[in-house]
Amino acid sequence: MDDPLNSAQPSANTRVKRDMEAVAALGRDAELMLRVRDGDDTGFTMLLERHRAPVIHFLHRMVQNQAIAEELAQEVFLRVYRSRATYEPTAKFTTWLFRIATHVALNWLRDGRKEKGQESLNQKLLDGLERQVPDSGRNIEEEMLYEGKLCEVRQAIESLPVKQRAAVLMHKYEELEYSQIAQALGCSGAAVKSLLFRAYESLRARLSHMA
Amino acid sequence: MICPIQTKESAEILVDYCAGTLDPGRAAEFEKHSEECADCRRLIEAQREVWERLGGWKPGAVSPDFDSRLYARIAQEEAAPRWSQWRRFLQPAAPYSIWKPVLPLAAACAVLAIGFLIRMPNSRDGAKQVSAENVDIEQVEKTLEDLDMLTPLTVPPARPM
Numbered sequence: 272m273d274d275p276l277n278s279a280q281p282s283a284n285t286r287v288k289r290d291m292e293a294v295a296a297l298g299r300d301a302e303l304m305l306r307v308r309d310g311d312d313t314g315f316t317m318l319l320e321r322h323r324a325p326v327i328h329f330l331h332r333m334v335q336n337q338a339i340a341e342e343l344a345q346e347v348f349l350r351v352y353r354s355r356a357t358y359e360p361t362a363k364f365t366t367w368l369f370r371i372a373t374h375v376a377l378n379w380l381r382d383g384r385k386e387k388g389q390e391s392l393n394q395k396l397l398d399g400l401e402r403q404v405p406d407s408g409r410n411i412e413e414e415m416l417y418e419g420k421l422c423e424v425r426q427a428i429e430s431l432p433v434k435q436r437a438a439v440l441m442h443k444y445e446e447l448e449y450s451q452i453a454q455a456l457g458c459s460g461a462a463v464k465s466l467l468f469r470a471y472e473s474l475r476a477r478l479s480h481m482a
Numbered sequence: 483m484i485c486p487i488q489t490k491e492s493a494e495i496l497v498d499y500c501a502g503t504l505d506p507g508r509a510a511e512f513e514k515h516s517e518e519c520a521d522c523r524r525l526i527e528a529q530r531e532v533w534e535r536l537g538g539w540k541p542g543a544v545s546p547d548f549d550s551r552l553y554a555r556i557a558q559e560e561a562a563p564r565w566s567q568w569r570r571f572l573q574p575a576a577p578y579s580i581w582k583p584v585l586p587l588a589a590a591c592a593v594l595a596i597g598f599l600i601r602m603p604n605s606r607d608g609a610k611q612v613s614a615e616n617v618d619i620e621q622v623e624k625t626l627e628d629l630d631m632l633t634p635l636t637v638p639p640a641r642p643m
Contacts, residue, residue, distance in 0.1 A: 323549075328541040464494055475531075
């Protein structure tokens with residue numbers, strides 16, 4: 272007669288073995304997330320430590336507002352925590368994380384909340400508020416020049432369609448591979464290359480004096 | 483090497499080359515080509531400039547209370563009763579602005595579906611009524627009598643002497 276405990280054992284072992292193989296392939300983040308899934312919250316703290324800044328920076332560049340970026344990042348990590356029980360290490364953790372972050376950012380931008388929360392770059396410059404870059408020892412003229420260039424970059428990024436914007440930000444700043452960007456955006460690798468080509472073409476037209 | 487500007491590969495080669503992620507073999511090939519191709523040289527310079535300017539955008543520091551706010555939200559969610567967590571599934575995945583144009587179409591489909599549901603049972607009953615009316619007992623009896631009359635006319639098989 273079959274012992275139910277023994278018959279259940281192979282499936283648990285199979286799951287552990289599969290998880291171990293996935294961890295070996297996908298790295299430290301997957302291991303930490305599996306720890307979170309198993310109830311170890313220190314794993315979540317470590318994941319937060321590793322990915323907090325990249326996610327907030329990505330969202331900041333997407334929505335161009337630090338406070339909103341932090342609010343959206345909270346939503347991203349909250350969703351990660353909520354999904355811990357069902358987490359399966361089938362892809363890189365960063366791919367999954369940026370898929371959530373992109374989804375949250377695109378929803379926010381499409382939701383029309385952009386108008387409510389968008390800080391005006393020009394207004395900010397006029398107000399003379401403290402900029403985000405720490406003091407780098409530049410004099411006033413250099414600082415003004417830097418601000419002008421930064422403003423151009425921000426406006427050029429903002430002028431891109433949202434999917435192109437997300438693709439460029441993940442490619443340039445987060446150094447994600449084409450396949451990862453494709454998974455995050457839910458499109459094919461060829462579509463990502465096309466998005467990036469058009470995005471960089473627009474940026475060259477706006478930012479480069481060579482174009 | 484075929485000029486990448488003239489092929490679909492241009493985006494990948496140019497972007498990867500300027501990002502420093504193109505494999506060394508292809509990078510060397512591209513460099514060799516660009517020495518002879520003024521268009522590619524100009525594109526490389528422009529892309530490099532964009533790359534550098536984008537690199538100058540450094541976002542600000544994260545608020546020191548980011549983690550504590552997040553843990554407070556998690557704790558609040560964990561403490562909330564289970565039923566209240568279902569509310570987020572009931573909220574629409576897309577904003578109303580996306581749903582708005584779909585609503586008239588959905589309403590039209592609903593009206594059509596209701597119309598079909600109302601019509602369908604009647605038509606079935608009607609079919610049943612028609613078939614019930616067509617069944618005539620006398621006709622059946624007559625047909626059976628006709629069959630009986632035909633039976634004696636069949637020639638019996640010849641018996642061997």
